Amino acid sequence: MKHPMPVNIVVAHALEAKALVKMLELERHHASTDFVEYSNSNKLRLLVSGIGKEAIAAGVTYLSEQQASDNGEIRAWLNIGIAGHRDASLGSAWLGNKITDHSSGTSAYPPQLIEGVEVGSVVTVDEPENSYPLNAAYEMEASAFYAEATKYSTAELVQVFKVISDNLENPVSEIDIRRVPGSIAAQSPQLLILIERMSAIAREYNSNQRLPGYFFEICSQIHLTVNQKLQLRRLCQRYKALGLEKELGRVAGRKASDARELIQQLTERIDRISEA
Amino acid sequence: MFSTIYIEEEVLESERVRKLLDRFPQIPQVVCDRYGEVFNRKSQNFRLQKIAPALILAKKYGNKVLAAPSGYGYNDSKSYYFSHMLNCVYDCRYCFLQGMYSSANYVLFINYEDFEKAIVEKIEENNGGGVYYSGYDCDSLALEPVSNFCSHFLPVFRRYPNAELEIRTKSTQVRCLLDTEVVPNCVIAMSFTTSEAAVQWEHKVPSIGKRLEALHKLQLAGWKVAIRFEPLILGAEGLAPYEALFAQIFSKLDGDRLHSVSSGLFRMPVDFHKRIVKLYPDEELFARPTQTTDGMIALKSTEENTHLMAIEELLLNYISSEKYYRCA
Ligand code: SF4
Numbered sequence: 001m002k003h004p005m006p007v008n009i010v011v012a013h014a015l016e017a018k019a020l021v022k023m024l025e026l027e028r029h030h031a032s033t034d035f036v037e038y039s040n041s042n043k044l045r046l047l048v049s050g051i052g053k054e055a056i057a058a059g060v061t062y063l064s065e066q067q068a069s070d071n072g073e074i075r076a077w078l079n080i081g082i083a084g085h086r087d088a089s090l091g092s093a094w095l096g097n098k099i100t101d102h103s104s105g106t107s108a109y110p111p112q113l114i115e116g117v118e119v120g121s122v123v124t125v126d127e128p129e130n131s132y133p134l135n136a137a138y139e140m141e142a143s144a145f146y147a148e149a150t151k152y153s154t155a156e157l158v159q160v161f162k163v164i165s166d167n168l169e170n171p172v173s174e175i176d177i178r179r180v181p182g183s184i185a186a187q188s189p190q191l192l193i194l195i196e197r198m199s200a201i202a203r204e205y206n207s208n209q210r211l212p213g214y215f216f217e218i219c220s221q222i223h224l225t226v227n228q229k230l231q232l233r234r235l236c237q238r239y240k241a242l243g244l245e246k247e248l249g250r251v252a253g254r255k256a257s258d259a260r261e262l263i264q265q266l267t268e269r270i271d272r273i274s275e276a
Numbered sequence: 277m278f279s280t281i282y283i284e285e286e287v288l289e290s291e292r293v294r295k296l297l298d299r300f301p302q303i304p305q306v307v308c309d310r311y312g313e314v315f316n317r318k319s320q321n322f323r324l325q326k327i328a329p330a331l332i333l334a335k336k337y338g339n340k341v342l343a344a345p346s347g348y349g350y351n352d353s354k355s356y357y358f359s360h361m362l363n364c365v366y367d368c369r370y371c372f373l374q375g376m377y378s379s380a381n382y383v384l385f386i387n388y389e390d391f392e393k394a395i396v397e398k399i400e401e402n403n404g405g406g407v408y409y410s411g412y413d414c415d416s417l418a419l420e421p422v423s424n425f426c427s428h429f430l431p432v433f434r435r436y437p438n439a440e441l442e443i444r445t446k447s448t449q450v451r452c453l454l455d456t457e458v459v460p461n462c463v464i465a466m467s468f469t470t471s472e473a474a475v476q477w478e479h480k481v482p483s484i485g486k487r488l489e490a491l492h493k494l495q496l497a498g499w500k501v502a503i504r505f506e507p508l509i510l511g512a513e514g515l516a517p518y519e520a521l522f523a524q525i526f527s528k529l530d531g532d533r534l535h536s537v538s539s540g541l542f543r544m545p546v547d548f549h550k551r552i553v554k555l556y557p558d559e560e561l562f563a564r565p566t567q568t569t570d571g572m573i574a575l576k577s578t579e580e581n582t583h584l585m586a587i588e589e590l591l592l593n594y595i596s597s598e599k600y601y602r603c604a
Contacts, residue, residue, distance in 0.1 A: 097280060098306050109306065109314045111381075112279045113328045119280075119304045155317060156324040201324065208323075208558050234553075241563035271565040275576055 005044040005199040006075040006206065008063050008149075012051045012141050015177055016081050019185035020046055024195070031066065035059055043075075044195075053124065053144030060148040071216075073206040076157040076198035077149035080191070082165035082180055083122065083137035084129060084172055093163040093187045094137065095194065096122035101143035108146050111156045114197045117190050122162055128172050137162040157202055161194060163187055212236050214248035224259045232259075235266045242274055278382075279328035280304045282314045287335050292386045296333065296422065310334070315362075315379045323555045325380035326367055331422070336360075336385035340394040344409055347604020350502075350536045353440070355407040356398055360385050360425060361414035366446060367479040369559060370507055373413065375548025382419065388428045395432060399439045408433075411444030417464075418447040426452040434459050444504065448482045448490040458498040463535045465502040466491050468525065470517035473509055477561065484521070488528045500535040505591075506603065507542035509561070509575065510583045518587050526594040537595050539587065540603030543574040 009024075011017050014036065020026065026038035026046050038046040049059030056079065067075060085092075097119045100107040103126055112119065121136035123129075124143035132138055142160040149158040163183050166172040184191075215236040218224075224232060239248050251266060281303050287293050288307060297305060308314055311334035344355040362383040363373055374380075385391070399406055410416045416425055426443075430453075433441040441462045453464065466487055469477070474484055482490075495501050503525065511517070544552075546568055553562045565576040577583065584602075591600065 097304060098308070107308065107313060109282065109308065111320060111325055111379075112304070112330065113324065115279075115328070121306075150319040153319075154321040154324060155319040156321055156327075201327070205321075205324065208556070234557075237553075237557040238563035241558050241560050270563070271576070274564045275578070 003042065003199065003203060005040075005042040005195065006073065006202045007044050007078060007195055007199045008060075008067075008075050009044070009046045009078045009080060009195075010049050010056060010059050010063070010145060010149075011046070011079070012049055012056060012081050013180070014048050015180040016184060017046055017048050018181040019188075020080065020191075023185060023188050023191065032062065035062060044199075049141075052140050053126070056141040057144045057148040060145060060152070064149075064152040071211075072209065074153045074157065074202060076202045077145070077153055077159070078195065078198060079142055079145040079149075079160040080184065081139055081141060081160075081162060082183065083139035083162035084132055084166040085137050085164050086132035086135070086168050088137075088164045088167060090164055090167065090170055091183045091186055092118075093161065093190060094118040094120035096120070096137070096142055096160040096162060098122070098136075099124065099142045099146050099160060100134075100136070102126070104143075106143075108143065108150075110146060110159050113156055113201065114159075114194060116193050117161075122160055130171060130173075132168065137164060153202075154205070157198060157205075159194070159198065161187075161191065212240050212245045212248055214245065214251070218248070218251065218262070222259050222262065228259045228263060231263050232266075235263065235270065238270050238274075239266075242270070244270070244273070278303055278331040280306055280330040282306050282308050282311070282330060282332040282381075284311055284332075284334045285309060287333055287386055290386060292388070293333050296386075299422075308332075311383055315381055315383055316377050318378065320378040321555070322374050322378055322380045329363070329365075330381045332381055332383045333386055334383055335387045336390065340391050341398045341408070344407075344412075348409065349407050349442075350538060350601050353405055353407050354402055355409065357409040357412040358391055358395060359413035360388065360391055360410070360429075361416070361419065361423065363413070364415045365418045366415060366481045368446075368481065369477040369479070369556065369561060370509065370542055372544040372548050374555060375544060375551040376413075378551075382414075384419070384423055392428070392432050395429075396436075399436045402439070404436055404438045405440075407440045407442065409442050409444060411442075411465075415445050415447055416443045417445040417449045417452075420447070420449040420452050424452075426456065430456060430459050430462060433462055437461050442502070446478070446481050446487060448486050450490045450494055453494060453499060454497055460500070463500045463502050464491070464494055465504050465535075467504040467506050468521060469505070469507065469509065470521045471524075472511065472513060472517050477509075484524065488525060492528050495529055495533060501529065501533075502535040503529075503537045504540070505538065505587075506540040508539055508584065508587065509542050510577060510580070515583075515586055515590065518590055522590055522594055531595045531599075534595060534599055536599050536601065537591065538601050538603055539584070539591070541574060541580070541584070543572050546571055546573045549573040 029037040029039040036048040049056045098121045123136040129138040349355040567576040
């Protein structure tokens with residue numbers, strides 16, 4: 001895993017984190033007093049939020065606030081956790097392609113871009129479910145996680161992955177929680193595909209959206225109003241799209257004092273070059 | 277073929293849907309209430325969804341046959357369009373659909389009988405006439421093996437010989453047409469850009485040669501065929517690419533037997549353009565200077581009219597001027 005992996009993984013319980021810490025070679029990261037966090041040098045983050053919708057929404061908000069200064073780059077968000085199902089075998093797992101919030105009755109549909117991973121429905125309940133009426137993985141966080149994380153990233157990069165830990169034959173009251181890390185570790189082939197692919201999509205997205213470094217250089221040299229900053233941003237994108245980033249370098253190196261004049265010059269120059 | 281098939285609960289048991297689902301048992305199927313829960317949600321990204329589009333099977337409510345935008349058509353008859361599908365399997369970088377929807381999933385409205393009823397009503401309102409465009413919000417033929425659009429809608433127009441159906445496409449899926457008796461009031465209109473533009477911007481679209489081959493077969497079989505040069509995007513190469521394109525097309529097709537030929541410049545609503553720029557800030561086409569008139573954005577070119585006239589002059593070496601019109 002040499003590439004940057006701009007992925008936030010959020011789990012509800014420390015036991016769900018245990019296998020992931022080992023699988024993804026993460027280290028404890030002491031940034032918060034409210035949450036247990038792990039990370040690695042590739043930008044992968046893992047946060048233990050606590051159980052339930054409120055706790056996971058707070059965890060997502062906390063992580064997004066921490067990352068707010070990332071130059072507008074987005075990150076993928078993945079909720080991994082255990083769930084119950086009426087008859088799916090223990091240890092089976094899937095990516096949620098429909099997440100229904102039991103209390104509100106609303107459903108969300110995470111767009112499915114990733115091949116090679118099992119898929120199925122997920123229902124989020126407020127209390128542990130014993131009868132599992134629908135053909136779905138029953139758990140307690142996914143709907144809130146999805147609703148919150150899609151405020152900070154694009155829906156395609158927000159996914160939930162559930163591992164079955166209980167069913168009608170093995171009710172939730174009898175779960176041996178010590179088996180949780182093993183169940184999650186057993187899913188490492190699917191999880192690694194998922195995390196690799198999500199981070200590749202996020203990386204590509206960020207690279208397409210990346211602004212030339214000169215944009216930041218110019219911004220640090222000249223005072224720009226909010227509107228001028230937006231104009232400069234678009235101009236820098238245009239220069240980049242036309243393979244003319246170096247031209248910006250010349251401007252950045254100069255001591256231009258007037259932002260309006262600079263924007264006008266840059267506009268005239270690129271319009272002249274690119275007009276058919 | 278599709279990453280997922282979403283099905284509105286209301287249409288789940290319809291025969292058309294059941295048959296379609298039976299053909300793709302390996303694709304995950306997800307039931308939803310209304311297609312709007314899945315399609316065009318605000319946090320979605322068209323560009324990312326193009327990586328693995330899904331199919332959504334839905335029922336269309338409300339108006340099914342709408343007045344065509346002014347300047348869309350080739351004669352003065354009243355013209356309309358209908359969209360049994362939203363979005364397209366191809367990925368042309370200049371396509372306005374990227375700015376219209378935040379989702380690249382394909383929505384297939386399967387209540388064809390309701391579309392048929394609305395079309396017939398409109399035809400009768402127009403004393404049996406009118407021009408009806410299919411392929412405004414999609415490419416009508418590209419998904420034909422799944423949609424069976426032709427087998428349903430061609431017989432409708434066969435019953436009304438004075439109403440004209442134009443199927444706008446870049447697809448080579450013409451088997452359905454070749455296997456059917458010619459419908460004389462149906463026109464297959466194929467869009468072309470220069471080969472340079474096609475390579476640069478028409479992703480996943482069949483090559484110019486293959487499209488011409490399909491049109492040639494249709495023309496030989498007696499189908500009415502039309503050519504749409506859209507969008508014309510003028511580049512530094514000048515007229516040479518157009519000379520080559522016209523030579524290629526008219527060496528294969530009989531210009532005298534073409535139904536019509538039209539051209540249209542690159543333009544779209546400003547809001548769509550803004551959204552597309554956000555999706556593709558790295559795209560050269562959108563880095564070019566633009567000009568806005570009445571809410572429509574176009575590429576800025578001081579020489580636009582001169583270029584357009586020069587292209588038309590080249591074109592009129594191959595076809596009579598009566599067959600040609602410029603899209604507004
Ligand atoms: S073929 Fe037409 S509808 Fe399809 S992507 Fe290209 S321009 Fe858009």
